[in-house]
Amino acid sequence: MTLAQAYRWLLACYPRAYRRQYEDEMIGVLLDDATPGQRRPTTRDVLALLGGAFRAHVRQVGARLSVDAWREATQVLGLIAALVLFVRAARLPVLHLALLADGYPDGLGQGAVSGPAWLVSVVWLIVAMVAAFRWSRTAAAIAICAATLEVVRVVQDYAHYYTVFNLWPAVLAAMVPVALAIRAPRSARAVVAHWRLGLLATATLVSVAAPTIATVTSADRRTEAVRGTWIFTVGVGQVEAILLTAGYLLFALAVLSTPAVLRRRLLALLVPVGVTLVLTRVLLGTTGTFFERSTNDGVLGALTPAQWTTLVLAPALLFAVTVSILHHRERPGPQRA
Template sequence: MTLHQVYRWLLACYPRAYRRQYEDELIGVLLDDAAPGQRRPSARDVSALLGGAVRAHVRQVGARFSVDTWRDAAQVLGLIAALLLFVRSARVPVLHLSMFAQSYPDGIGEEFALWPGGLGAALWLVVAVFTVSAWGRAAAAIAVGGVAFEVVRVAEAYGQYSTVFDIWPVVLAAMIPLALALRAPRSVTAVLARWRLGTLAAATVVSVGAPSVTLLTPVDSSASPIYGTWMFTSGVDRAEAILLTAGYLIFALVVLSTSTALRLRLLALVVPVGVTLLLTRVGLGTPGTFLERSSHDGVLDALTWAQWSTLVLAPVLLFALAVAILHRHERPGTSEA
């Protein structure tokens, strides 16, 4: 391989638009600086070219996400994610409050507790309210505390049971401060319109109240709890499962009712969460693969470095792929979004 070919191979790491504009000029400069008879680039040149490629891709990504539609989508994602995490944290405390209000016969004793779910619910509710109030930076700052809360909960579960079944809230929570830190051209109220905000509020109430409503329904002792992975929780009865499903569908319908450009960006933004859900709830239980987890005496073994690497890298890489596909789809000359 000639020196010219090596330089062209290294420059292939740069974004296509950058190569189209600067590739020939850069190769000419590099060849002019090369020593007579040199056949391989120096380590310094390789390092400089690869570092430049990384910086070029970062600038390109920053330029893509600076588009108003991406910023609008980030604000909407921050609101919906905060509401979903509020639902997840508030369901049990609300159930306990309902039991207390109805003077539940067998008391709730040690099971009655507003901690720690109440703290998480309060944090995410404040984030949602601040987002709607157009206080995005304050919401992002509070969301950092929410991320820490979710990390602690997952770390405790992993330390006790070596489980990562519910690691998806950490991924969703981590996206909120990043999304809300972007300065959007419009408030989330203007982006979604009031009727969608009202619909999101209704979905939140339905989902949070799902376990409480089950207290008012007759209990069928012969019916076993539902442990479906799609419920995002476990051990719910049928009435609660129906209400949770209704709440999830309302959230989904709000997203699907937005404009095509906004909807596609929202779907791209939730790719990391979806990938994490698939890996932790399906992939880690797949026999015959490196994701398969063994157990001893009913306790799962700790994840290997390969499994942890997959959990970290797969959501990031597939998110980048989703963004690239969307960008390619919307480029001039392709079908319009």
């Protein structure tokens, strides 16, 4: 392999449009700077070219995400994500309140919900209500507080139980303030239309009320628990499982019923959450693989640095790949004469 071919192989890491415009010029400059008799790129040149390729891809993804369709998608994502996080945080506090109203003085007894759970749920509800209008920057500022609480909760769970089983809510929570901070031509309410707002409100009410309905009415007292690692996290009764599934399906319907341009971007924005969900609930703990978890007296051990690196980089890289594929798919073809 000649020196020019080696440089061209390194430049293949750059975006295609960038190579089309600058590749020959860059190879010429690199060859002019090479020492006589040099047969391979220096370590400095390799690092500089790979760093430049990374920066070029970041700029390209940023440029693609700056169009109005992506900006509006981020507003909708912020609204839906805030509602989903509210549902997750509020189910047990609402159940606790319902039991108190139904004559149970201690509510859930030993499982009574602490103050922070109420605080997190209320903050996410406020974020969703503010995000539904055009006050996205205000919602983003409030979401920072809620996202911080979610991250702290994950850190505490990891320290106590050595598990990252529920890492996906922290990832979704961290995305909310970033998404809402992006200025868009229209508010989330204007983008999703009124009937979808009603669908989201119904999904929220059904999901939040599911444990309360099943417990207060004793509907699940004689039914076996349904264990759903992906959906329910822990075993729930059959009636509660049906109500939760209905709520989740309504959330999915609200997303899938949006116009194609918005729907594709919403699904792309959810890729980091989906990848995290797969990594933490399917691959982590798989025996005989890179994601196998060590155990100590039956307690899961801490993740290795390589596993943590995978958890951080894999969602970001797959999101960038998804954006590139979507851009390539929507790019207009050559005009016919």
